[in-house]
Amino acid sequence: MAMNLILLGLPGAGKGTQAEKIVKDFPVIHISTGDIFRANMAEKTALGEKAKSFMDAGELVPDEITNAMVADRLQEADVQEHGFMLDGYPRNEDQARFLDSFLADHNSKVSATLYFEVSDDILRQRLLGRGRADDTPEVIDKRMEVNKAANLPLVDYYKKENVLHTINGNGDLDDIYANVKKVLESLA
Template sequence: MAMNLILLGLPGAGKGTQGDLIVKDYPVVHISTGDIFRANLAQNTELGEQARSYMDAGNLVPDEITSAMVADRLGQADVQEHGFMLDGYPRNEDQARFLDQYLQEHGTSVSATLYFEVSDDILRQRLLGRGRADDTPEIIDNRLAVNKAANLPLVDYYQAEGVLHTINGNGDLDGIYQSVKEILDALA
């Protein structure tokens, strides 16, 4: 059976880095919501045009459009064959419920949600170390607060679903990935 994974964690928690390692060792399709948006916009799909109207006005794209784009991507042959690893979706409980219903209708479910838990101090250090102009201490603290408000209900949601695996993301890259591999090897 194909493995269906969700990566959760605050900015700087290492989701992208760990995701890159996972796809090298496991046959899952890495799906980032950013990539889905860019593809729909570039191809001028109907969903992309709907999203563009919100984005051009400086508004968030509604869950219905985002979820429809994700569902479209999940329905493609490579995902059907190999499973997926979602990074950046779901972002709230409504999206999580949509995803669960979509997967149930297609005879599958989330295999595991990997939550990379990292202390605020280490997150700040990592984000400041990226050297981006918009990564000031004030902006970083706000970004972390906003993301905690979104992430923590999802952690609770997937804990209740019985698929949450919390990984200590404070350590070194190899140690963190060993924890990931232990979880994924147990699923295989």
């Protein structure tokens, strides 16, 4: 069975950096929710048009639309053959339950959820180091607070599902990846 992964962690935890390393060593398809949204909007799909109407109004895209876009992507041939690595989805427990149900309907399941746990101080340093204009200490602290509120219930959810692997994301990138690789090799 193909490996199906979920990456969890706060902004600055290193999910994207680790995802780049994972796809070099494991034949999984990296799926970013942002990429799915952009592709659907660019192709002017019905789902993309619906999502755009919410985004243009400054509102969150409802779960039903996000779930449908993700479900469409997971049914494509490359994912069917190689499995997936989701980054940015699920964002809440309802989405996690939808994903589990969708996968079960397709004789599949989440193989592992990698939660990159990083101290607040290191996250703050990393985010300030990006040099983005909107990355002020106040904005970063608010973003961390909002993301913790969203991430921690998912960490608990996947812990109960016995697929959670907590990765210490505080250290050197190669050391972090060595720990990721051990987890993934244990799944094979």
